[in-house]
Amino acid sequence: MTKTLNGRAARESADVVILGAGPAGLVLGILLQATGVDCVILERSSRARVESRARAGFLVPNTVRILERHGLAEGLKSRGQLHGSCEFRTEELRFRLDYKNLGNGGQHTVYPQQNLVTDLVAHFLGAGGRIRWETEALGVLDAEGERPYVTTREEDGRPGRWDGRFVAGCDGRWGAARRSLPAGAVRHHHDHGVSWLGLLAEAPPSLDAVGYALHGRGFAGHMARGPQITRYYLQCPRGMRPDAWSEERIWAELALRMGAERHGPLTEGPILERGTVDLECDVVEPLRHGSLLLAGDAASLTAPAAAKGANLAVLEAELLAGALTEVLTRGDSGALDRYSAQCLAHIWRAQEFTAWMTRLLHATPDGPFHGSLRRARLESLRTSRSHQDWFAENYVGV
């Protein structure tokens, strides 16, 4: 329903107003739409921007199962690649863990996040879903009550307002949902004190495994994104500008840290994208504040070291869709009451493993004691089957 306020501000409504068309908001919208719940997605960026933003790529088996269950896995099944090995390198040794044969035997499906988002947008719009592109949520008001509303800046720059029975904050770490949390909300924040230069190279992968290099000059990472595209990460000084290092410097640094001279050369190519990311994490508790629900990065941010963020986003979106459908179609609020605690159990497990991975992979200024702990941790991972099983279960789990 659209009304005009004073000839200026548009006033519209939906039972569930979803903020953000990332993996969390799109999966939530699709599942609500499928059960007949009236919803809308408000997205700050353009469709082209959302469908081209390169971020995650490693999907765990549970994410693939959720997407399959709802008929959303066609693209990743036909174009994704299975990955079941990772290789650790130091200046002294290298070893491989075939994690597909360890723990519960899970593998990653490598499918770039922008491809997944493109598939989800097409599915949602194809099923008649509503997305308002270039519509920025400014704030969520009356969230503690039963008639929350969202104030917006509409595509044409006019102020707008969306009324709903529920607002789903899927608009990431810097979105309006987080800015609108009541004073009682707790935000646990931790800065790992490490930064990465993230690179997308137009170059075939250099090894048939995820590569983690632990070097005195800092961490280097290698992750396939497709047959012709590879993601590389280089630990870099905090505050460094993404363009501070030339392509020559980047490839030299990667080759040095990954031990290319001993273990084989890297396949080089033009750097398509680069950006820096500070490895920080946080968790908002609880995830429900009256009629405002959080999911995905808006609920918790995980440092990208263990590739959990998009996977948590999909898991939470499915749980939230089920809970909202029950309350809106049957008046049963039991699942919604459990939503926050249920998600937080997964979130803290993911945070714990991410913190473990982050400490393992990075040289920090903590001195030789931390360096010796890292070596001991890596040696245990190299030699202990039970430690390897634990790693594999957490690596491909959420």
Ligand code: FAD
């Ligand atoms: P987002 O994808 O951030 O989507 C939020 C949306 O909300 C955006 O489209 C944004 O434009 C929109 N928005 C923001 N503010 C507003 C507003 N005020 N109004 C309206 N719309 C708004 N995760 C993995 O699982 N595996 C990986 O391999 C992995 N690799 C990563 C690598 C990097 C370099 C980075 C940075 C992240 C990585 N992640 C990975 C994390 C993953 O990308 C995120 O966790 C995931 O995108 C979260 O999805 P989301 O839907 O919650 O949020």
